[in-house]
Amino acid sequence: MVMAEVPAHVPADRVFPFDYHNDPLIAEDVHDGLLKLRQAAPPIFWTPTHGGHWIVSDSDLISSILKTPALFSSKQLQIPPREDAPRMIPESLDPPEHLLYRHLMMEYFEKSRIAHLQERVSYWTDTLLADLKGKQDCEFVDAVASRLPVYVFMEFAGFPLDRADDFRALVDGMFRSSDPMQRQQFAMRIMGELQQLIAARMAEPKDDILSKLIEADFQGRKLNFEELMSIGFLLFLAGLDTVTNAMTFGIRHLARDASFRAKLRNNPDKSPEAVEELLRRYTFPTLPRQVTEDTELGGVSLKAGDMVLCLIALVGLDEKLNPDALAVDLDREKRTHFAFGTGGHTCLGRHLAKMELETLYRRWLEAFPDFEIDPSRKAAAPRGGAVMGIPELWLRLPV
């Protein structure tokens, strides 16, 4: 890893090398690794990796960054920043422009507006679980977690379902390939699919989010093709791999923790609490922001242009906010987490994501009341980066 030179405004005692993609600290378990990092490094520190950037592990500092877009912009959603960063509507926009698009999109993501998808989410969940019946083991990511969000997303966005398997192959290629060139090629093919779909829905609208966005009034006009492509692709990036990882962290916990599993199995109505608790304990995105003007934060001077990475996983693991934070407790009185972000960019798809997770946990425990991590397989190394995850999860199922 190439280390960037430390800029003059960074004090020596705030430098701590940490590679958020591949650091040895997170090589075995990303959450354990981040907790060790929080103990070892200052609450805001500079790492010379990936071109050099700040990392923030303190909940209050993270909260103030995410709630102050005038100082911490979303324009650059990757570290290192890119001159030619694509406009990802609405995630890479700042106020006031961000609010215009967010208001337009918000209503289509409300709980009541997505309620009709419940039946289809249950259908896809049951279909995938039925394929596992009678099997002694399974690789959960391949069998369920990478499929379910794709099928649900296709219905939500309006992709033709007879293309489900082709589409999943493209999604898999983009999210799971480690070669950047290959990933780019898959992204281009997905853009091609999106382009065709938008053109088809412009010609003949149906009952899906793209058709609704095509017909919507935006500031006295219709959204243009470039805006529709940007929103469509962002939904794609935001709504697939995230749900896959949430499912994998959640099911891994259920496999490891027999008493939590039994409690949830006996109280399926507590699935919403289980979803929140598992997201709190295993929050997995990391959020970048770019400093817009010279400012002070947590006792350090930040310069305009500096990149800041917020370790939101550590908010759910903050003992001040969630006593006994490592314990996964269905009856926790109050839980605080930023799994869906906070401030103006809080996840629009959270109700849909929760619906998918709740349905999965309920139906999974009905189908497999007891199951465990397959002890004969070596656990796959976790993935760091913007969306941290577990690439493979082998389970042993009861016969």
Ligand code: HEM
């Ligand atoms: C468990 C699953 C999910 C997690 C953990 C998650 C997490 C997040 C987070 C942390 C943000 C804030 C990003 C930032 O502040 O820069 C975000 C934004 C967003 N998410 Fe999700 N997400 C999930 C599922 C979904 C789904 C299913 C969709 C849609 C189909 C979706 C659509 C969006 C959109 C559109 C934004 C941007 C909102 C804005 O910029 O105003 N997400 N998500």
